[in-house]
Amino acid sequence: MNLSKAAFAAIALLSAGVGHTRPVSWPGGWTAIGELDPMMGSALLHYTPNRHWSAGARITRMREAEWTMAGAQATWLAKRWNMPGAQANLYFAGLAGGAWEDGGPVRPAGFAEVQADWENRRVMLMGMARLTHADSIETADMQMARIGWAPYAGAYGDVHLWLFGQVMRDSGSRDRVQPALVARIFYRTLLLEAGLTDRGGLILNSTLRF
């Protein structure tokens, strides 16, 4: 990794954003993912040794609940369906590490996650569920579903635009269901998302592959 790529990755992480994109890259590729929504902010840097796996480090700040979790994350592409004009994927991910409340001791923590998606050139469906446990701090489950539409089918090398409707529920956020609208643009290996929840909460996501 040269210096310019590292700087680019750092910018992508700091600019926040979950990608909600394919969490496994090409063999030998690095990916920097950032997420920010009203409930939490997160940064993940991972490496993909082969097409089935990625491994990296994530730090997540639960903004509402005011605790932090950090650890090593592995993601497994369990199954990919390559079809004429469409693709679908099934992923499992897990994190093991520690969590701490502000000023408190570090406790064992982790999460388990399943994610599935289907897309063609103009329509995308995605769903995920995550169970998070932070010893003596919190145990929470989260589900999210997305449906996306591309206003145009851009060619390879174009700037691409997608518009998503998203619904998220998190037991760590008083079981609140948060609908949101999210716009995604990407160009080559940089992807950015911006959105608003029904209560005006900001969503900023970013993914950079290098």
Place this chain on the structure above:
Amino acid sequence: MKSLKILAFAASLALASATFAAGAESVTVKVNGLVCDFCARSIEATMKKRPDVSGVHVDLDKGEVHLRLKADAKLDDPTLTKLIVDSGYAVTGIERKPLS
């Protein structure tokens, strides 16, 4: 004598050029699952590591990957298929044409 040397040089250049053109290839790989530019970057990243690949283009509409191979390329169909599969896609056909 000088004209003869120029003629010989021109002939050798033409021969070298013809040899190169006969060896260089254009390859079209038909691929399933090729729907997303962001994800298809994996193909470009993988192919650019190959010294015998001089050009890569992805056609999302047709579901095709277009490669230009250098004259001395040793990228056979099984290796090419493995590279595309490792990039995350399924190969349904490979067509090769000599570059003129």
